[in-house]
Amino acid sequence: MPVTLDPDAAFVYKAFQDAGRPAYETLSPTEAREYYRQARFVTNPEPPLLKSVEPLAVETADGVIPARVYTPRAPRQTNDGAPCLVFFHGGGWVIGDLDTHDVACRKLADEGQLIVISVDYRRAPEHKFPAAVDDAIAATAWIADHAKELGLDTTRLIVGGDSAGGNLAAVVSIAARDGNGPPIAGQVLVYPATDFAMTQSSHREPETSILLTHTVIRWFRDHYLNSAADAEDWRASPARTQTLAGLPPAYILTAGADPLRDEGEEYARRLEKAGVPVTYRTFPGQFHGFFTMGKLLDQANVAARDIGAWLRALK
Numbered sequence: 001m002p003v004t005l006d007p008d009a010a011f012v013y014k015a016f017q018d019a020g021r022p023a024y025e026t027l028s029p030t031e032a033r034e035y036y037r038q039a040r041f042v043t044n045p046e047p048p049l050l051k052s053v054e055p056l057a058v059e060t061a062d063g064v065i066p067a068r069v070y071t072p073r074a075p076r077q078t079n080d081g082a083p084c085l086v087f088f089h090g091g092g093w094v095i096g097d098l099d100t101h102d103v104a105c106r107k108l109a110d111e112g113q114l115i116v117i118s119v120d121y122r123r124a125p126e127h128k129f130p131a132a133v134d135d136a137i138a139a140t141a142w143i144a145d146h147a148k149e150l151g152l153d154t155t156r157l158i159v160g161g162d163s164a165g166g167n168l169a170a171v172v173s174i175a176a177r178d179g180n181g182p183p184i185a186g187q188v189l190v191y192p193a194t195d196f197a198m199t200q201s202s203h204r205e206p207e208t209s210i211l212l213t214h215t216v217i218r219w220f221r222d223h224y225l226n227s228a229a230d231a232e233d234w235r236a237s238p239a240r241t242q243t244l245a246g247l248p249p250a251y252i253l254t255a256g257a258d259p260l261r262d263e264g265e266e267y268a269r270r271l272e273k274a275g276v277p278v279t280y281r282t283f284p285g286q287f288h289g290f291f292t293m294g295k296l297l298d299q300a301n302v303a304a305r306d307i308g309a310w311l312r313a314l315k
Helices: 007-018 029-043 102-112 131-145 164-177 214-224 228-232 261-273 298-313
Strands: 052-060 063-071 082-088 115-119 152-162 186-190 250-257 278-287
Touching (some): 007 298, 052 131, 063 102, 063 131, 082 102, 082 164, 102 115, 102 298, 131 152, 131 164, 164 186, 186 298, 250 298, 261 278, 278 298
Parallel strands (some): 082 152, 152 186, 250 278
Antiparallel strands (some): 052 063, 063 115
């Protein structure tokens, strides 16, 4: 489908091009991680003031997972604690960490008036599929088990993330529904990766190959998966699960100039068809990754406010 970037998105894209931004697939994973980390200083907006931001060590059978707890100035109280969003950062399962999504988590805590716990799962290629999935499921269970000491309401445990993190949040929701995890009250999927088949039109259109290009998305895939057979596993491709019925309410966001656009939209439609309450938002003039770029793209701040409103209204 034809895609026209918003003026600010077109300006940012041109600025990245003019700066000679190297393609991630031309770098080693270590180099790509550092490049991505440094980019946040240019793109992240000023963070809101919170009550506290504290490190957290999540203990699992596979080792300790670093995490970070964001507490807003006035968290809502429901039952015996505050609602909590367990957040998984994006970055193609290869790049991204607690710092690259620090401001995004601060904004979600502030806008949603809830505690956000960001989880720094193991990354590929050092730890290939399903290491990130195992960490996401284990961390969510650990957080639920320690809800009282963390001041959380276990009936208001939500999972969320962007891109690869959206994939992990979707997988955690399915695993929890099927008995491998605590009850999940909602899922926030920001331009999620849902199907490694990548057969949708948005994976071929030239207009969607912006920043997250068609080439680099395959670079991420090849670092993350062990073989093509992994793509059939619902833990890698949550759209492949046998049924989407019984999953928690979902907020799904897509961007027009994004290879993942169509699979995110299809996932939203399939959830609705399965009887799951879905709030679907699309930003047709934005590209993949815009959500963390609130300093340059005001639509990122609009999205954060919209997600915050959905989180506050979640029953």
